[in-house]
Amino acid sequence: MSAIDSPPVHPAWLPDAAFAPLGSRRVLVAVGPDAGPVGATVVDEVRRATAAHGGSLTVLTPGEALPDAASVRSHDLVLLVASRAHTRGSGAARQVPPPALAEQPPHPNDPLVAAATDGALVATGGVADFSPDMFVRVRAAGTTVVVAGAATGLLYGLHDVVRLGETAFGDCDIDVTDLPVAPVRMLDHWDNIDVHPVMGQVERGYAGGSIFYADGRVREDLSRVAAYARLLGSIGVNAVAINNVNVHRTEARLLTDGLDDVARVADVFRPHGVRTYLSVSFASPVVLGGLPTSDPADPDVQAWWAAAADRVYATIPDFGGFVVKADSEGQPGPFAYGRDHADGANLLARALRPHGGTVFWRAFVYNHEQDWRDRRTDRARAAYDHFAPLDGRFDENVVLQVKYGPIDFQTREPVSPVLAAMPRTRLAVELQVTQEYTGQQNHVCYLGPLWSQVLGFPLAEDATRDVARIVSGLPGHRDTPSGDLPAGGITAVSNVGDDEFWTGHPLAQANLYAYGRLAWNPEADSVALLDEWIGLTFPGADPRVRETLHTLMDDSWLTYEAYTAPLGVGFMVDPGRQHYGPNVDGYEYSKWGTYHFADRDGIGVDRTVATGTRYTGQYPSPWRETYEDLATCPDELLLFFHHVPYSHVLHSGTTVIQHIYDSRADAVDVVTSWVDAWAALDGLVPDRLHARVAERLTEQVRSATEWRDQLRSYFFRKSGVPDATGRPIY
Numbered sequence: 106m107s108a109i110d111s112p113p114v115h116p117a118w119l120p121d122a123a124f125a126p127l128g129s130r131r132v133l134v135a136v137g138p139d140a141g142p143v144g145a146t147v148v149d150e151v152r153r154a155t156a157a158h159g160g161s162l163t164v165l166t167p168g169e170a171l172p173d174a175a176s177v178r179s180h181d182l183v184l185l186v187a188s189r190a191h192t193r194g195s196g197a198a199r200q201v202p203p204p205a206l207a208e209q210p211p212h213p214n215d216p217l218v219a220a221a222t223d224g225a226l227v228a229t230g231g232v233a234d235f236s237p238d239m240f241v242r243v244r245a246a247g248t249t250v251v252v253a254g255a256a257t258g259l260l261y262g263l264h265d266v267v268r269l270g271e272t273a274f275g276d277c278d279i280d281v282t283d284l285p286v287a288p289v290r291m292l293d294h295w296d297n298i299d300v301h302p303v304m305g306q307v308e309r310g311y312a313g314g315s316i317f318y319a320d321g322r323v324r325e326d327l328s329r330v331a332a333y334a335r336l337l338g339s340i341g342v343n344a345v346a347i348n349n350v351n352v353h354r355t356e357a358r359l360l361t362d363g364l365d366d367v368a369r370v371a372d373v374f375r376p377h378g379v380r381t382y383l384s385v386s387f388a389s390p391v392v393l394g395g396l397p398t399s400d401p402a403d404p405d406v407q408a409w410w411a412a413a414a415d416r417v418y419a420t421i422p423d424f425g426g427f428v429v430k431a432d433s434e435g436q437p438g439p440f441a442y443g444r445d446h447a448d449g450a451n452l453l454a455r456a457l458r459p460h461g462g463t464v465f466w467r468a469f470v471y472n473h474e475q476d477w478r479d480r481r482t483d484r485a486r487a488a489y490d491h492f493a494p495l496d497g498r499f500d501e502n503v504v505l506q507v508k509y510g511p512i513d514f515q516t517r518e519p520v521s522p523v524l525a526a527m528p529r530t531r532l533a534v535e536l537q538v539t540q541e542y543t544g545q546q547n548h549v550c551y552l553g554p555l556w557s558q559v560l561g562f563p564l565a566e567d568a569t570r571d572v573a574r575i576v577s578g579l580p581g582h583r584d585t586p587s588g589d590l591p592a593g594g595i596t597a598v599s600n601v602g603d604d605e606f607w608t609g610h611p612l613a614q615a616n617l618y619a620y621g622r623l624a625w626n627p628e629a630d631s632v633a634l635l636d637e638w639i640g641l642t643f644p645g646a647d648p649r650v651r652e653t654l655h656t657l658m659d660d661s662w663l664t665y666e667a668y669t670a671p672l673g674v675g676f677m678v679d680p681g682r683q684h685y686g687p688n689v690d691g692y693e694y695s696k697w698g699t700y701h702f703a704d705r706d707g708i709g710v711d712r713t714v715a716t717g718t719r720y721t722g723q724y725p726s727p728w729r730e731t732y733e734d735l736a737t738c739p740d741e742l743l744l745f746f747h748h749v750p751y752s753h754v755l756h757s758g759t760t761v762i763q764h765i766y767d768s769r770a771d772a773v774d775v776v777t778s779w780v781d782a783w784a785a786l787d788g789l790v791p792d793r794l795h796a797r798v799a800e801r802l803t804e805q806v807r808s809a810t811e812w813r814d815q816l817r818s819y820f821f822r823k824s825g826v827p828d829a830t831g832r833p834i835y
C-alpha cells in the first residue's frame with residue numbers, strides 16, 4: 106500500500122468529536138508570560154476545537170490585564186495560569202486567585218476564584234501555593250474556571266475539561282483540586298534504530314515498527330511522534346525514553362553522533378510537557394570514546410561522562426537524563442571492574458547533576474545463566490540481594506527503577522520486596538504496558554486492574570504505606586510525621602508502534618490510557634478509567650458499544666490469567682515464539698531461572714524460609730508471615746510461594762488440580778462468547794476498527810483453546826487425577 110493509500114492514523118482517545126462540548130463554548134485563555142511551548146499548545150488545542158465546533162476563543166497576551174468581571178463571566182470556560190510557590194502536594198488547603206485578580210474587588214460569587222477543599226468558594230488576594238502540574242477547577246455563576254500553577258498544569262486542566270464533556274458546563278458541584286501523585290510519569294520505549302535479527306525494530310513490540318526510527322536513523326517526518334506526544338500530554342505522562350534499554354552499537358551513538366536528531370525529537374515532545382531521556386550503555390566510554398575501560402573509579406571515565414552530559418545539555422537544555430540497564434542479561438556494567446551498582450549509577454549521576462538530570466537505574470539484575478539443577482538459586486531473590494544492601498549509597502539524582510514483581514512482568518506476581526527495602530533511596534515502580542506476557546496485543550487484556558492492585562498494595566510500614574506512596578515520597582496512611590521521603594516515580598514500557606491503531610489491537614489503547622491516568626492518580630478506579638476511555642474514543646456511540654466493551658474488557662486480565670499459568674506459577678510460555686502461546690515446560694530446564702517444578706505429586710516453587718529458597722524472608726511484616734504460611738498465602742499466589750500436592754484444597758474450596766481444569770475451560774467459554782458480542786457491533790463502530798478487533802478475537806479464541814487443552818492435558822498426565830466434570834482431556 107502506498108503512502109497515499111494508507112489509512113489515516115487512528116485518533117485514539119482524542120478524536121475531534123471529543124472536543125465538541127468545549128469547542129462549542131466561549132473560551133478565555135490567559136497563559137501568562139512564562140507559558141512557553143506548552144502554553145502555545147493549550148491555545149492551539151482550544152483554537153482547533155472552537156474552529157471545528159462553532160465556539161469562540163479570546164486569548165490574553167502576556168501582561169494584558171484581565172477584563173472586568175462582567176466580561177469574564179460572559180465566557181463559558183476560563184483557563185488561567187496563576188503565580189505559584191512550588192510546594193509539592195500543596196493541594197490540601199485553600200487555593201486563591203492569581204495576583205491580578207486581587208486588584209479587583211472580591212465578591213463571594215465571582216467565578217474567578219479557586220475552591221477550598223470543601224467546595225466552598227473563597228476570594229482572597231494572596232499567592233496560590235500551586236505546583237506547576239497542579240490545577241483547580243471551579244464552576245460558579247455559569248462559568249467554569251481552571252486555574253493552574255503553570256502551563257503544564259493548564260494543559261492537564263484543559264484535558265480534564267475535555268474528559269468531563271458536557272458535565273464540565275453543568276450546574277452540579279464539580280469543584281476539584283487536582284495534581285499528580287508521582288513526580289515522574291515515564292514511558293520507556295524499547296525501540297531499535299537497526300532492526301534486530303531476533304527482536305525486530307521494537308523489542309517486545311506488537312504494533313509494527315518504530316514511530317521514531319526508519320532506514321537506520323531518526324525519521325525525517327516526526328508528525329507521528331507529534332501526534333503521540335499529544336496523546337501523552339493529555340493523560341499526564343511527562344517523560345519518555347526513546348530507545349531500547351538493551352543498547353546496541355548504533356543506538357549508543359544517539360549520545361554522540363545522533364544528538365541533533367534526538368534534539369529534533371525533544372522539540373516535538375516539549376510542547377506537550379514531556380521531557381526526553383536516552384537509554385545509554387554503561388560501556389559508552391569504550392564503545393564511543395575509545396577508552397580502554399569503563400571503570401567508574403577511573404578519572405578519564407568520569408571526565409568522559411561529564412563531557413558527554415555537557416554536550417547533551419548544550420543541545421537539549423531540558424533533557425531529562427539517562428535510563429540504564431547494567432550487568433543484566435549480558436549488558437555491560439560495573440561488575441566487570443569489581444564495583445557495585447551504586448558506584449555505576451553515581452558515576453552517571455554526577456555527570457548529570459550540574460544540569461539537573463536524573464539517572465533511572467534498572468534493578469532488573471539476576472543470574473541469567475542459572476543451572477536448573479540448582480534448587481538453591483532463585484531468580485526472585487536477585488534484585489533484593491543486589492540492591493537492598495546499597496540503600497543510602499545512591500546519589501540524590503539516582504532513581505532505582507524496580508519491576509513491580511520479582512520475576513518479569515508475569516500475569517500474576519507478588520509485589521517486589523525491593524520497594525519496601527530501600528527507604529533512603531529514590532524508587533520508581535516499573536510496569537509493562539506492552540503485553541509481552543499478557544497476549545501480545547493479540548488478546549484483549551485490560552491491565553488497569555492489575556496496576557491498581559500493584560500501586561495500591563500496602564507493602565511497607567505495617568501495611569500502611571502502599572507502593573504508589575513509596576515511589577511518590579508520600580508517608581503511609583497513618584497520621585504520623587514522615588520527614589523528608591525520597592520520591593522517584595512510575596515508569597512503564599510503552600506499547601505503541603507505527604500501526605494504524607497505535608497498539609496493533611485497537612482495544613489495547615486502553616492500557617496506554619489507563620497507565621497515564623493511574624500514574625497521575627493511583628487511587629482512580631480502573632473500571633471507571635476504562636469507561637472514560639470508551640467515552641472519549643467512541644464519542645456519541647450507541648450505548649451498546651459501551652456495554653459490550655465493558656463486557657469484554659472489565660475482567661479481561663482475570664480471564665487471561667484463567668486460561669494461562671495458574672495460581673501465580675508464571676512462565677509457561679513458548680520461548681520459540683518470544684513468550685506467545687503455551688509451552689508448559691518451555692523454561693523448566695532453562696538457564697533463565699523460571700520454573701514450576703511440577704511432578705507426579707504436586708506443583709509450585711518452595712520459596713519459604715523454613716524449607717525453601719528463603720525468598721519470603723525478604724518481605725516486611727505482615728507479608729513475610731502471610732506468604733510463609735500455607736494457611737494464609739493467597740490462592741492466586743500459592744504456587745509462587747509453595748510446592749503443594751494436586752489435592753491441596755484452596756481457600757475457594759476446590760483442589761489445585763480441579764482449579765487448573767475448571768478455570769482454563771471456563772475462561773475459553775468466556776472468550777468465545779466475546780466473538781458474537783463484538784460481531785453485534787458491526788456498523789456501530791468504524792469498519793476498519795471493527796474488522797481489526799474481530800480478527801484479533803478469532804486469534805484469541807484459537808490461542809486460549811490451545812492454552813486450555815495443553816495445560817489440562819499436561820497436568821492430567823502428570824497427576825493422573827481426572828477432571829471431575831468429565832470434560833475432554835487429550
